[in-house]
Amino acid sequence: MTPIPADSSSYANVDAFVATHLVLDLTANFDNRTLAGTVELHLQRRDPAATDLVLDTRDLTILNAEAAIGSGDWMATAFRLDPPTPAFGSALHVTMPPSADRARIAYTSSPGARGLQWLTPAQTAGGMQPFLFTQAQAIQARSFIPLQDLPGVRVTYDATIRTPKELVAVMAAEMTPGPPGSGAYAFKMPQPIPSYLIALAVGDLTFKALSSRTGVWAEPSTMDAAAREFEDTEQMVAATEALYGPYRWGRYDLLVLPPSFPFGGMENPRLTFATPTVIAGDKSLVSLVAHELAHSWSGNLVTNATWPDFWLNEGFTTYLERRIVEAVYGKARADMEAMIGVTDLAQSRATLTLPRDRTLLPDLTGRDPDEAYSSVPYEQGALFLRFLEDKYGRAEFDTFLRKWFDTHAFQSATTDSFLAFLNAELMDKKPGIVTGDQVREWLRSETVPAFAIIPTSDAFTNVEGERDAWLGGGPIPTLESASKSWTAQEWIHFVDTLPRTLTPAQMRALDRQFGLTRSGNSEIAHVWYRLAIATHYEPAYATMEAYMVRIGRRKLVLPLYRDLAATSSGKAMAQRIFAKARDGYHPLTRGSVEEVVK
Ligand SMILES: [Zn+2]
Numbered sequence: 001m002t003p004i005p006a007d008s009s010s011y012a013n014v015d016a017f018v019a020t021h022l023v024l025d026l027t028a029n030f031d032n033r034t035l036a037g038t039v040e041l042h043l044q045r046r047d048p049a050a051t052d053l054v055l056d057t058r059d060l061t062i063l064n065a066e067a068a069i070g071s072g073d074w075m076a077t078a079f080r081l082d083p084p085t086p087a088f089g090s091a092l093h094v095t096m097p098p099s100a101d102r103a104r105i106a107y108t109s110s111p112g113a114r115g116l117q118w119l120t121p122a123q124t125a126g127g128m129q130p131f132l133f134t135q136a137q138a139i140q141a142r143s144f145i146p147l148q149d150l151p152g153v154r155v156t157y158d159a160t161i162r163t164p165k166e167l168v169a170v171m172a173a174e175m176t177p178g179p180p181g182s183g184a185y186a187f188k189m190p191q192p193i194p195s196y197l198i199a200l201a202v203g204d205l206t207f208k209a210l211s212s213r214t215g216v217w218a219e220p221s222t223m224d225a226a227a228r229e230f231e232d233t234e235q236m237v238a239a240t241e242a243l244y245g246p247y248r249w250g251r252y253d254l255l256v257l258p259p260s261f262p263f264g265g266m267e268n269p270r271l272t273f274a275t276p277t278v279i280a281g282d283k284s285l286v287s288l289v290a291h292e293l294a295h296s297w298s299g300n301l302v303t304n305a306t307w308p309d310f311w312l313n314e315g316f317t318t319y320l321e322r323r324i325v326e327a328v329y330g331k332a333r334a335d336m337e338a339m340i341g342v343t344d345l346a347q348s349r350a351t352l353t354l355p356r357d358r359t360l361l362p363d364l365t366g367r368d369p370d371e372a373y374s375s376v377p378y379e380q381g382a383l384f385l386r387f388l389e390d391k392y393g394r395a396e397f398d399t400f401l402r403k404w405f406d407t408h409a410f411q412s413a414t415t416d417s418f419l420a421f422l423n424a425e426l427m428d429k430k431p432g433i434v435t436g437d438q439v440r441e442w443l444r445s446e447t448v449p450a451f452a453i454i455p456t457s458d459a460f461t462n463v464e465g466e467r468d469a470w471l472g473g474g475p476i477p478t479l480e481s482a483s484k485s486w487t488a489q490e491w492i493h494f495v496d497t498l499p500r501t502l503t504p505a506q507m508r509a510l511d512r513q514f515g516l517t518r519s520g521n522s523e524i525a526h527v528w529y530r531l532a533i534a535t536h537y538e539p540a541y542a543t544m545e546a547y548m549v550r551i552g553r554r555k556l557v558l559p560l561y562r563d564l565a566a567t568s569s570g571k572a573m574a575q576r577i578f579a580k581a582r583d584g585y586h587p588l589t590r591g592s593v594e595e596v597v598k
Contacts, residue, residue, distance in 0.1 A: 001018075004018065004153060005152050005305045005306050005412070005414055006306075007151075007306045007307075008306075008364065008366065009087075009088060009138070009139050009150060009307055009369055010139070010150035011056050011091035012054055012055060012056060012148035012150060012153070013050070013052065013053070013054040014046070014148060014152070014153060015046055015047060016045070016046055016047040016052070016054075017043040017045060017046065017047075017050060017096070018043065018148070018153055019041045019147060019148050019155050020042050020043070020044050020155060021042035021157060021158075022040065022042070022156075022157040022159075023039070023040035023042075023158050023159075024037070024038075024040075024145065024157060024158070025037045025159070025160045025162075026038075026161055026162070027161075027162040028162070028163050028167075028202045030130045030132070032111065033111035033116075033118040034108045034111060035108070035109045035113075035116065035144050036107070037106070038104055039105055039145050039146060040103070041053075041055075041102065041103045041104075042101070043101045045099075045101055050096065051095060052096065053093070053094040053096045053103055054091050054092070055092045055142075055146045055147055056089060056091070056092075056139070056142035056147060056148065056149035057089055057090050057091075057107075057142050057143075057146045058084070058089030058090065058114065058115075058143040059084075059089065059110040059113055059114075060090075060107050060108070060109060060142075060143070060146055061107060061110070062079060062081060062092060062106075062107050062146065063106040064079075065077050065078070065095075065103065065106075066103070066104045067096055067100040067103050068100060069099045069100050069102075070101065070102075074104060075097065077096070077097065077100075078095040079092060079093060079094045079095065079105075080092075080093050086368075087366060087367055087368045088139070105146050109143060110143075112587070113144055114140045114587045115134050115140030115142075116132060116134055117133055117135070117586045117587070118130065119131040119132070119203075119258055123258055123584055124219060124258045125258060125259075125276070126219045126221045129167060131203035131204075131257075131258055132203065133199075133200070133202075133203075133261065134198070134199050134200045134201070135199075135261075135262065135263070135273075135586065136195065136197070136198055137196040137197075137266060138307055138369040138370055139307075139369060139370075141195040141198050145195075147195055148195065149195045150195070151194040151195070151196060151305060151306065152194075152305050152412050153194065153195065154192035154193055154410065154412070155193065156189055156190055156192050156193075157173070157187075157188075158186075158187070159186070159189075159200075160185070160186055161187065161202070162184050163183050163184075163185070163202050164183060165181050166204070167202050167203060167205075168185075168203065168204070169202045170202075170205060170217055170255060170271060171185075171187040171198075171199060171200050171201075171271070172197060172198070172199040172200075172269050173269075173270060173271075174187065174190065174250065174251075189269070191248070191249060191269070191410060192410055193300065194303050194412070197269050199268035201217075201255055203219065204219055205217050205218065205255075206218065206219075206220050206223055207253075208223055208227045210234060213237070213247075213250070214234045214254075215253045215254075216253065216256065217253060217255040217271070218255070218256040219256070219258075225279050225281070226276070226279055229280070229281070229283055229286060230254055230289060232289075233252065233254065233289055233293075235328050236289060236324050237252055237293060239324050239327035239328050240296075240324050242327075243320075243323060243324075243398060243401075244297050244401060244405055245297075245402050247296055248296070248409065251271075252270065252272075254271070254272050254292075255271050255272065255273050255274065256274055256279070257273055257274065257275065257276065258276070259276050259277060260552030260589075261273065261275045261276075261586065262553060262589045263275065263554065264277075265278075265289075265291060266292070267292045267295030267300060269296070269300050272292035272293070274288060275288075275553045277522035277553050277556060280488065280520065280521045280522070280523075282488065284487060284488035284489070285521070285523060287322075287325050287337055290320075290321045290324035291318065291321040293324065294321050294324060295313070297316075297320065297405050298312070298405070299314075299317055301408075301410060302405055302408040302409065302411065302412075302413050303411070303412045303413065304412070304413065305412035305414045305417075306414070307369035308361055308362055308364050309413070309414055309415050310369070310377045311360040311361075311376075311377035311378075311381035312381075312413055312414075313377075314377040314378040314381055315360070315377055315378060315379075315381010315385060316381065316385065318341065318381060318382035319381070319382040319385040322334045322338050322382065332457065332458070332459055333487070333489065335455050335457040336457045336459055336460060336487070336489035336490070337489060338382070338386075339455050339457050339493070340489060340492060340493065341378070342379065342383070342455065344375050344379060345380060345383075345448070347375075348374045348375035348376065349374065349375070349446075349447075351374070351562065352376070357372045358446035358447075359443065359444050360376065360377060360380055360442065360444075361415065361444065370588065383453070384442040386452075386453050386455070387434075387438075387442070387449075387451070388400075388422075388426070388434065390453045391433050392426055392430060392433060392434075396426070396430075404418075404425075415443070419439065422439070427439075459487075459490055460490070460493050463486070463494050464493075464497065466479055466482045466483065467494055467498065471499070488521050491524045492524055492527050495516065495527040495528050496527040496530075498531055500531070500534040501535070502537075503535075504535070504537060507531075507539075507540075508537075511537075511539065516528040516540075517532070517539065517540040517544075522547075525544075526556050526559075529544040529560055530559060530563055532544065533560065545580075548560055548561075548577050548581055549577065549580050549581040549584065550584075552581075552584060552589045553589075554588065554589045554592055557581075557589065558589070558592050558593060558596065561574050561577075561596045561597055562596050564577075574596070575597050578593055578594075581593075
């Protein structure tokens with residue numbers, strides 16, 4: 001039996017019991033905003049004498065607990081909840097009779113469960129039906145299922161989800177829907193996954209196939225735009241398979257959520273959850289799909305063993321994302337996106353107060369892993385792999401990565417196990433190319449190492465030339481004709497690198513010519529609003545406010561709150577906007593913004 005790495009974010013006593021399979025039977029109650037029902041845990045006993053099963057919970061009401069031996073009858077058993085801690089919730093102790101290897105717990109979630117968001121009809125695209133979605137990463141599965149909530153444990157599961165008859169339930173699993181309108185849906189996840197990949201959504205959902213194994217779930221009013229935007233998904237799957245081996249999860253579908261979804265995407269297996277803010281009309285933001293798809297290899301197949309190893313999920317995935325974008329949309333676009341990533345890394349790093357959070361190896365002892373969330377594991381991790389690719393050559397490095405995925409498939413990996421693999425497969429075989437000191441610097445440095453291979457882009461160099469010509473007094477029509485062919489990435493770079501000292505007249509001139517305040521591209525609008533705040537360009541404020549109330553994606557709204565809160569008049573405005581937006585935000589976004597505006 002493989003030992004499970006110690007994990008300070010979980011109470012589970014995995015040296016005594018390890019869950020291998022779950023059976024869920026849950027009802028989504030929109031009236032009182034609860035998920036209620038039972039979870040059955042099939043357990044591997046690692047300590048034959050153990051009598052205490054410890055599970056993670058947060059804000060759950062436990063109704064009763066039962067235990068069983070093999071396929072024997074259920075027997076009522078004792079349980080108790082420890083007092084909660086803010087970071088990790090409450091440990092649930094279930095008394096396990098000798099030889100018992102199954103436990104069943106009846107429970108209900110709380111209306112404020114951190115891993116659930118219950119939306120009113122008005123908060124959805126269609127406006128007619130309510131909506132529920134889960135977001136379990138990093139440690140919020142425990143707020144809707146009592147379980148061993150740590151990425152070092154993998155389970156398969158079966159689930160029955162009961163809903164109001166007019167709604168549809170989907171899970172990140174194989175789906176076998178009952179007859180339409182039956183209000184009962186059955187799911188099966190045959191591949192073992194960590195708890196943070198358990199995912200459910202319930203709403204007015206329809207499905208459209210994109211290819212024989214890919215498709216989109218969305219509210220009816222969003223479907224056409226979503227299906228058009230994501231029509232290259234099959235090409236992306238094929239491109240990733242060509243690089244890193246077979247896609248091992250059966251189907252790959254996308255679920256488009258309402259705009260309050262706190263993340264860009266969540267890589268729930270077989271069913272990526274995605275923000276509608278990437279539907280720009282021109283596929284300019286679909287690298288998000290490449291990213292979430294890449295997690296089918298890095299993250300879902302080979303999983304960070306503990307949350308301090310998060311860069312193994314996100315650094316690898318960001319590197320893979322750029323390779324997929326390069327394969328499908330060309331090198332120029334991949335390079336531009338990598339450069340935007342480097343800028344994002346510097347900006348994100350600057351907001352981190354703890355020095356260790358600025359490295360690839362944060363210290364998460366006693367902390368909810370979400371507290372350390374930043375671009376560092378994503379972009380510093382991707383730059384590390386880009387460096388290795390450069391040093392060993394692309395062909396060699398691709399073989400190395402493919403072998404990493406093949407040999408660690410459906411397992412968890414630590415940073416140490418990656419370093420051992422890197423040593424054995426590259427550094428020892430090809431000595432003198434990369435040093436141990438360089439590897440340590442990648443992991444421990446609070447900055448990008450001086451020897452990093454920083455991406456460059458001819459397109460961006462050209463944008464900077466046009467920018468400087470305009471700043472030097474060049475006429476707007478010249479900029480207008482030069483920028484006619486610019487992609488969204490070029491616009492983002494242009495706006496994001498304008499000096500924060502632009503005059504109101506310059507801001508007005510740009511806005512009049514290019515309509516930036518009203519940009520339908522959520523990323524261009526985001527960098528423009530940041531510039532508007534820095535230059536006190538008030539004509540953008542009303543539209544910016546509507547954006548901040550409508551969208552709950554943390555990456556897009558939190559920096560705006562941060563920028564506003566940096567001045568006293570801005571802080572009052574941030575508080576006013578937050579008061580309006582608060583109820584529509586997901587608990588994760590709400591918590592992060594609250595920290596900034598309090
Ligand atoms: Zn990711």
